[in-house]
Amino acid sequence: MFGDVPGFLRTILEGASTTLAVTAGGIVFATVMSFVAGLAMLAPARSVRAVSRIYVEVWRGTSEIVQLFWIFLALPILVGIQLVPLWAGILVIGLNGGAYGAEIVRGAVQAVPRAQREGAVALNLSPFDRMRRVVLPQALVDMVPPFNNLFIQLLKGSALVSLVFLQDLTFQAQAVVLPTNTDQALTILTLLLLVYLALSIVITAAMRFLERWAAALVGRQPSTRSREVALSGGAA
Amino acid sequence: MIRFDKVVKRFGDNVVLRELDFQVRPGEHVCLIGPSGSGKTTILRLLMTLERVDSGTIDVGGECLTHMQHRGKRVPADEKHLRTVRKRIGMVFQQFNLFPNMKVLQNLTEAPVRVLGLSRDQAEQRALELLEMVGLRDRADAHPSQLSGGQQQRVAIARALAMHPDVLLLDEVTSALDPELVADVLNVLKDIAKTTDITMLIVTHEMGFAQDVADRVLMFDQGRVVEQAAPGKLFTDPDQQRTRDFLRAVLERR
Amino acid sequence: MNDKWSWDYVAEILPDLLRGLLVTVQATALGAILAYALGLVLALLRRSQIPVLSQLTWAFIEVIRSTPLLVHIYFVFNVLPQFGITLSPLTSGVLAIGVHYACYTAEVYRAGIDGVPRGQWEACTALSLPRGRVWTAVILPQAIPRVLPALGNYTISMYKEVPLMFAIGVLDIVGRAQEAASESFRAVEPYTIAGLFFLALSYPAGVLVRRLERRVGYAQ
Ligand SMILES: Nc1ncnc2c1ncn2[C@@H]1O[C@H](COP(=O)(O)OP(=O)(O)OP(=O)(O)O)[C@@H](O)[C@H]1O
Ligand SMILES: [Mg+2]
Numbered sequence: 001m002f003g004d005v006p007g008f009l010r011t012i013l014e015g016a017s018t019t020l021a022v023t024a025g026g027i028v029f030a031t032v033m034s035f036v037a038g039l040a041m042l043a044p045a046r047s048v049r050a051v052s053r054i055y056v057e058v059w060r061g062t063s064e065i066v067q068l069f070w071i072f073l074a075l076p077i078l079v080g081i082q083l084v085p086l087w088a089g090i091l092v093i094g095l096n097g098g099a100y101g102a103e104i105v106r107g108a109v110q111a112v113p114r115a116q117r118e119g120a121v122a123l124n125l126s127p128f129d130r131m132r133r134v135v136l137p138q139a140l141v142d143m144v145p146p147f148n149n150l151f152i153q154l155l156k157g158s159a160l161v162s163l164v165f166l167q168d169l170t171f172q173a174q175a176v177v178l179p180t181n182t183d184q185a186l187t188i189l190t191l192l193l194l195v196y197l198a199l200s201i202v203i204t205a206a207m208r209f210l211e212r213w214a215a216a217l218v219g220r221q222p223s224t225r226s227r228e229v230a231l232s233g234g235a236a
Numbered sequence: 237m238i239r240f241d242k243v244v245k246r247f248g249d250n251v252v253l254r255e256l257d258f259q260v261r262p263g264e265h266v267c268l269i270g271p272s273g274s275g276k277t278t279i280l281r282l283l284m285t286l287e288r289v290d291s292g293t294i295d296v297g298g299e300c301l302t303h304m305q306h307r308g309k310r311v312p313a314d315e316k317h318l319r320t321v322r323k324r325i326g327m328v329f330q331q332f333n334l335f336p337n338m339k340v341l342q343n344l345t346e347a348p349v350r351v352l353g354l355s356r357d358q359a360e361q362r363a364l365e366l367l368e369m370v371g372l373r374d375r376a377d378a379h380p381s382q383l384s385g386g387q388q389q390r391v392a393i394a395r396a397l398a399m400h401p402d403v404l405l406l407d408e409v410t411s412a413l414d415p416e417l418v419a420d421v422l423n424v425l426k427d428i429a430k431t432t433d434i435t436m437l438i439v440t441h442e443m444g445f446a447q448d449v450a451d452r453v454l455m456f457d458q459g460r461v462v463e464q465a466a467p468g469k470l471f472t473d474p475d476q477q478r479t480r481d482f483l484r485a486v487l488e489r490r
Numbered sequence: 491m492n493d494k495w496s497w498d499y500v501a502e503i504l505p506d507l508l509r510g511l512l513v514t515v516q517a518t519a520l521g522a523i524l525a526y527a528l529g530l531v532l533a534l535l536r537r538s539q540i541p542v543l544s545q546l547t548w549a550f551i552e553v554i555r556s557t558p559l560l561v562h563i564y565f566v567f568n569v570l571p572q573f574g575i576t577l578s579p580l581t582s583g584v585l586a587i588g589v590h591y592a593c594y595t596a597e598v599y600r601a602g603i604d605g606v607p608r609g610q611w612e613a614c615t616a617l618s619l620p621r622g623r624v625w626t627a628v629i630l631p632q633a634i635p636r637v638l639p640a641l642g643n644y645t646i647s648m649y650k651e652v653p654l655m656f657a658i659g660v661l662d663i664v665g666r667a668q669e670a671a672s673e674s675f676r677a678v679e680p681y682t683i684a685g686l687f688f689l690a691l692s693y694p695a696g697v698l699v700r701r702l703e704r705r706v707g708y709a710q
Binding site: 029057058060061062063064065066067069070073074077078120141152155156157158159160162163170174178185186189192193196200201216 | 494515551553555556557558559560561564565569571572576648651652654656657663664667668671676678682684685689692693696700
């Protein structure tokens with residue numbers, strides 16, 4: 001009654017490499033953008049702050065799926081370059097995630113007590129060293145739990161690339177397996193959900209590890225409340 | 237060594253320093269006393285360039301801290317200028333401000349390596365000597381959070397000394413400590429006062445300590461120097477009624 | 491520039507896109523109502539005294555939060571017919587997004603309810619208020635105001651995720667834009683306008699929510 005579970009699973013997992021590539025690439029790119037834009041929002045130069053603020057607001061203000069179609073369909077017409085679909089997917093996921101991550105970085109950096117910066121000034125550290133050696137390492141601890149949530153959002157967002165015909169997990173289940181097995185929809189889609197769940201658990205486990213490491217770095221116990229974002233509603 | 241010339245500092249409408257003038261000679265140990273809110277911390281923070289003056293100038297070791305020459309004009313100092321004059325000054329904070337992301341030893345070596353350009357070995361050797369001096373050599377590998385307040389403050393003093401400052405600023409360095417830990421810290425400071433020629437500017441409510449180390453005590457109120465004298469004179473026979481009231485209040489508090 | 495951007499074409503597709511916007515807003519509103527209501531139910535189930543019930547609710551919330559909304563949309567659209575329930579694409583989409591976001595609002599309510607001081611519960615016990623009254627008269631009236639900003643933020647997120655429904659054939663903004671693009675082979679205008687529609691509503695809404703956040707912040 002459950003149909004050919006191993007066969008379904010095998011076909012779905014043929015999309016795993018694409019999902020993993022888009023998610024991992026998106027995570028790396030989003031992290032870079034988060035730090036670049038997040039620190040730029042704290043820059044002394046007004047123009048730098050303005051540019052990063054515009055990036056963050058535009059990307060958070062528009063829909064990820066519109067961004068995807070825009071980059072896939074409109075951008076090639078405007079500038080005449082057609083990106084490799086996989087890279088375009090990573091670009092969209094990463095830029096979108098970076099806009100949310102920038103606020104995480106900014107908030108965490110601002111939350112480092114002012115006394116710590118002043119301690120670094122009193123030792124005559126350069127502005128760059130103050131940030132890199134004193135402020136950022138301390139801010140890192142507070143960033144890990146919200147970045148965990150963000151990365152899971154990125155994993156979920158990676159399913160969007162199936163809409164531009166990248167053959168990820170969702171594409172395999174919905175466009176390859178499902179059409180010939182419509183009476184097995186429950187089995188197929190449940191399998192798909194379980195695969196995503198497993199990937200989420202892997203991300204969370206990795207971030208727990210990172211959090212413990214970052215907390216040890218500043219001689220703190222890791223917080224037990226990693227889902228603290230609840231009241232701010234900061235989802236994608 | 238230090239010269240304040242008509243220094244004005246405001247926070248909004250609150251004028252904290254009103255055309256303040258005073259000088260400190262090289263090697264001199266000066267204590268600042270005065271009621272809460274009289275601007276003692278502000279003076280130290282101005283010297284550490286954590287705040288900027290609204291008008292007037294501050295010189296340290298013959299160099300202007302607040303201004304610089306740019307194309308023949310006097311303009312407010314920029315970060316680069318501040319970094320050169322800051323080399324002469326060290327500060328110890330009321331709340332220690334050790335870096336929690338570094339072990340004790342690294343707290344002491346970080347700035348010498350990055351700012352003074354010492355090799356890691358040189359910096360560590362010097363750091364261990366300083367830890368020895370403050371009696372904490374065996375805690376070099378500890379995290380700041382594993383130390384008591386008094387130990388943290390002694391590390392903070394060693395950290396400031398590691399930069400070879402000409403001027404050391406101390407802002408109520410014992411007032412965040414449990415009473416039984418105060419003596420250790422004060423002893424370290426007395427030791428430094430005796431054995432080095434570092435100019436010290438000390439904000440404190442510990443009158444006994446001031447009596448011991450200070451060459452001169454300045455009594456502040458409302459952003460001005462009310463009275464200044466050697467500690468023997470100022471604590472026993474002050475000229476101003478305001479000083480007498482303040483001293484009585486301090487004595488009654490304990 | 492002219493061959494890349496045509497105002498005439500914009501004028502031509504604008505009515506359709508506006509019709510799509512209306513569908514998006516409708517779907518958001520319906521989905522949000524479902525998410526607010528179901529989220530509260532989930533939050534209360536999560537606090538249930540019966541361990542199995544609260545654990546199952548926890549598992550459901552975690553699974554939904556860890557998996558893509560797009561898959562949930564496919565799930566509702568394709569699985570329910572297997573059990574003889576056939577819903578329109580729009581209804582399926584609203585159901586999926588409502589349930590998906592209920593798992594987020596449930597956490598919001600939980601945090602809001604946990605934020606009500608213990609003393610309030612103890613006072614209720616001291617007055618021997620019946621359980622129903624405790625919730626409706628004491629706890630929820632205090633919890634709801636402080637959760638409003640977060641609910642607002644999630645509503646904005648929903649608005650931006652509703653276009654996923656185009657994958658099952660709902661003609662919302664993105665569905666309309668795609669229709670226009672494939673008919674005319676001009677993609678720049680429809681998707682740019684679609685993006686602007688989103689920005690035009692969600693940015694001011696975000697500003698309003700932030701203002702609300704501050705007011706709620708002060709009130710506490
Ligand atoms: N960053 C700031 N912003 C606004 N006002 C400030 C700031 N820092 C200090 N002040 C004000 O300046 C005045 C002097 O403060 P300061 O800290 O120098 O006093 P103090 O003599 O060190 O007092 P205490 O003995 O309590 O440490 C106070 O009225 C204080 O409120
Ligand atoms: Mg003070």
